[in-house]
Amino acid sequence: MDRLTIIKVGGKVVEEPESLNALLDQFRKISGNKLLVHGGGRTATEIAKRLGIETKMVDGRRITDADMLEVVTMVYGGLVNKKIVAGLQARDMNAVGLTGADLGLIKAHKRPVQDVDYGFVGDVDDVNARELRMLIEENVIPVVAPLTHDARGQLLNTNADTIASELAIELSNYFKVYLFYCFEKRGVLTDPNDESSVIYDLDYKLFDQYKTEGVISEGMIPKLDNGFRAKAKGVQEILITNPENIATGRGTRLT
Amino acid sequence: MDRLTIIKVGGKVVEEPESLNALLDQFRKISGNKLLVHGGGRTATEIAKRLGIETKMVDGRRITDADMLEVVTMVYGGLVNKKIVAGLQARDMNAVGLTGADLGLIKAHKRPVQDVDYGFVGDVDDVNARELRMLIEENVIPVVAPLTHDARGQLLNTNADTIASELAIELSNYFKVYLFYCFEKRGVLTDPNDESSVIYDLDYKLFDQYKTEGVISEGMIPKLDNGFRAKAKGVQEILITNPENIATGRGTRLT
Numbered sequence: 355m356d357r358l359t360i361i362k363v364g365g366k367v368v369e370e371p372e373s374l375n376a377l378l379d380q381f382r383k384i385s386g387n388k389l390l391v392h393g394g395g396r397t398a399t400e401i402a403k404r405l406g407i408e409t410k411m412v413d414g415r416r417i418t419d420a421d422m423l424e425v426v427t428m429v430y431g432g433l434v435n436k437k438i439v440a441g442l443q444a445r446d447m448n449a450v451g452l453t454g455a456d457l458g459l460i461k462a463h464k465r466p467v468q469d470v471d472y473g474f475v476g477d478v479d480d481v482n483a484r485e486l487r488m489l490i491e492e493n494v495i496p497v498v499a500p501l502t503h504d505a506r507g508q509l510l511n512t513n514a515d516t517i518a519s520e521l522a523i524e525l526s527n528y529f530k531v532y533l534f535y536c537f538e539k540r541g542v543l544t545d546p547n548d549e550s551s552v553i554y555d556l557d558y559k560l561f562d563q564y565k566t567e568g569v570i571s572e573g574m575i576p577k578l579d580n581g582f583r584a585k586a587k588g589v590q591e592i593l594i595t596n597p598e599n600i601a602t603g604r605g606t607r608l609t
Numbered sequence: 610m611d612r613l614t615i616i617k618v619g620g621k622v623v624e625e626p627e628s629l630n631a632l633l634d635q636f637r638k639i640s641g642n643k644l645l646v647h648g649g650g651r652t653a654t655e656i657a658k659r660l661g662i663e664t665k666m667v668d669g670r671r672i673t674d675a676d677m678l679e680v681v682t683m684v685y686g687g688l689v690n691k692k693i694v695a696g697l698q699a700r701d702m703n704a705v706g707l708t709g710a711d712l713g714l715i716k717a718h719k720r721p722v723q724d725v726d727y728g729f730v731g732d733v734d735d736v737n738a739r740e741l742r743m744l745i746e747e748n749v750i751p752v753v754a755p756l757t758h759d760a761r762g763q764l765l766n767t768n769a770d771t772i773a774s775e776l777a778i779e780l781s782n783y784f785k786v787y788l789f790y791c792f793e794k795r796g797v798l799t800d801p802n803d804e805s806s807v808i809y810d811l812d813y814k815l816f817d818q819y820k821t822e823g824v825i826s827e828g829m830i831p832k833l834d835n836g837f838r839a840k841a842k843g844v845q846e847i848l849i850t851n852p853e854n855i856a857t858g859r860g861t862r863l864t
Contacts, residue, residue: 401683405659424688428656431706432687433679436756436764440710444762448740450711451686455695457705457749485703485749494712494740501691507699509691 357386358490358529362518363536364393367597368434376597377536378441383601387490387529390442390449391498391518394434398426401433414573418473418511426511430499438497449495454502455509457485460517462502462510476502476510478517481524490529515577519584526588533584534593534600535577541594541606542578544569557609558582581608612641613745613784617773618791619648622852623689631852632791633696638856642745642784645697645704646753646773649689653681656688669828673728673766681766685754693752704750709757710764712740715772717757717765731757731765733772736779745784770832774839781843788839789848789855790832796849796861797833799824812864813837836863 361381367373381390395416399409402425410417418426435451442449454460454476462476486496498521500514515535522533541552544564553560561578564570570578581592585608595605616636622628636645650671654664657680665672673681690706697704709715709731717731741751753776755769770790777788796807799819808815816833819825825833836847840863850860 401660404661405656427691428683428687430687431691432683432685436682436686436708436710439708440758440762440764443710443713443758443760448713450705450707450740452705453691453694455691455698455704455706458698458703485705485744485747488743488747489740492740492743503695503698505698507695509695 355528355530357532358525359384359386359388359532359534360391360518360522360525361388361534361536361600362391362514363597364395364514365537366396367536367538368392368438369394369397373597374437374441378438378445380597380600381442382445382447389490389496389498389521390438391500391514391521392430392434392438393500393514394430397434398429401425401429412470412472415472415475415513416511417471418475420474423474423509423511427501427509431501435497435499442495442497447495448493449497450489451497451499453499453509454512454517458482458505459486459498460502460512460520461505462512463504464508464510474508474510476504476512478502478512478520481520483521483524483528487525487528515580519580519589522584522589523587526590530590532591532593533581533589534595535581536595536597536600538596540596540599540604542570542574553606555609556606578608610783610785612787613780614639614641614643614787614789615646615773615777615780616643616789616791616855617646617769618852619650619769620792621651622791622793623647623693624649624652628852629692629696633693633700635852635855636697637700637702644745644751644753644776645693646755646769646776647685647689647693648755648769649685652689653684656680656684667725667727670727670730670768671766672726673730675729678729678764678766682756682764686756690752690754697750697752702750703748704752705744706752706754708754708764709767709772713737713760714741714753715757715767715775716760717767718759719763719765729763729765731759731767733757733767733775736775738776738779738783742780742783770835774835774844777839777844778842781845785845787846787848788836788844789850790836791850791852791855793851795851795854795859797825797829808861810864811861833863
């Protein structure tokens with residue numbers, strides 16, 4: 355099977371021109387098939403504010419009412435996505451920007467209201483990779499925004515880490531998939547203030563222990579849960595790293 | 610050659626849920642391959658206003674400074690495009706939303722400043738239909754937003770009528786292309802207040818005469834210029850009509 359590298363990048367990295375350019379330069383160095391999944395939360399929050407729409411978060415997750423859905427559709431599907439696509443085209447990478455609605459890529463259902471009403475947030479049901487595979491095999495680089503649809507016309511806001519792992523799992527049927535979660539730090543750290551405290555190999559037992567001990571904390575937990583799930587479902591390799599190391603492959607490897 | 614119908618829809622039609630739904634229902638009835646090009650100017654103007662960005666128009670064309678470019682990228686490439694895509698998916702049509710940057714589809718250059726500085730407005734240089742054709746042949750329905758890129762990382766705002774005719778011309782090398790410009794009226798009218806005054810067959814000589822006499826006025830002139838150019842370059846049929854008649858094929862036919 356051919357190799358496919360899936361890079362998930364969130365946070366400031368894709369939202370500031372300088373760091374985005376640095377990321378795209380690194381991304382270019384990755385050989386073989388590749389796919390990028392991005393976030394855009396900071397820009398969404400800023401645009402929402404300018405439109406007079408209040409951002410509400412619960413446990414780091416965005417409450418997405420109808421107004422906020424319009425904002426994330428504009429920002430993730432339009433502004434952030436197309437800037438990345440244009441930046442890749444400028445580097446001779448033939449990118450195509452997609453949401454989960456495009457090509458029927460990711461079907462989801464609106465999250466049922468339990469303790470919290472997240473609004474138009476989607477939990478993934480199904481990935482249709484048919485046309486996506488075809489594009490990847492034609493050397494096209496998909497750039498995927500964190501939006502899904504319910505196949506009845508409703509767009510939904512979906513966590514980008516989840517989008518990345520669901521795509522990685524489905525595409526593992528056709529490619530040897532390397533999934534890199536890319537953020538500000540060099541990897542999972544035992545001391546968040548010490549960049550040299552990277553855990554290079556992390557297995558589920560150690561993850562569980564670090565969780566119990568509080569060494570690995572909030573934001574990183576769902577990311578690693580996603581990662582271990584992908585690993586269990588046939589994804590070749592999962593790496594947590596920063597933009598500088600996506601080409602070198604250094605960082606925290608899930609084992 | 611297979612048939613391909615290209616529908617260009619602008620104005621309110623795609624920007625209000627009811628008329629959009631009606632349009633998509635009609636669009637579904639068209640048999641064979643199809644492609645949709647949309648506008649979104651009213652929404653762009655409204656979002657710009659809410660963001661405190663002033664809309665400036667010259668001869669019906671939007672002046673696109675850096676702030677306005679962000680707005681149209683969000684609105685055309687994100688909000689309007691993804692609503693249409695989700696609406697088509699809900700009707701079992703496998704749509705993919707694209708701008709001219711995606712798949713390197715439409716390369717343009719920034720319009721040189723002459724009498725007017727239009728800002729980040731692009732004039733089309735080149736259409737790359739390679740991957741687009743492949744998608745169409747896989748029964749995918751491209752939904753194209755009126756944005757292009759300069760292949761050096763700059764997105765540009767480009768007139769949707771022009772996008773439609775440029776795509777129609779290029780795709781005429783591979784398909785028998787039917788290009789429909791869809792707007793509020795039943796066709797080109799000799800009396801703008803009388804919907805029964807549709808000119809059913811319009812050749813260039815008659816167009817020229819009506820222009821001189823002032824029967825055909827401002828907004829319609831560049832649309833028809835685009836249409837006659839497409840006709841001269843091998844597009845099978847060009848029709849000016851309203852959403853109700855895209856399936857029946859009634860309206861003004863350029864001959």
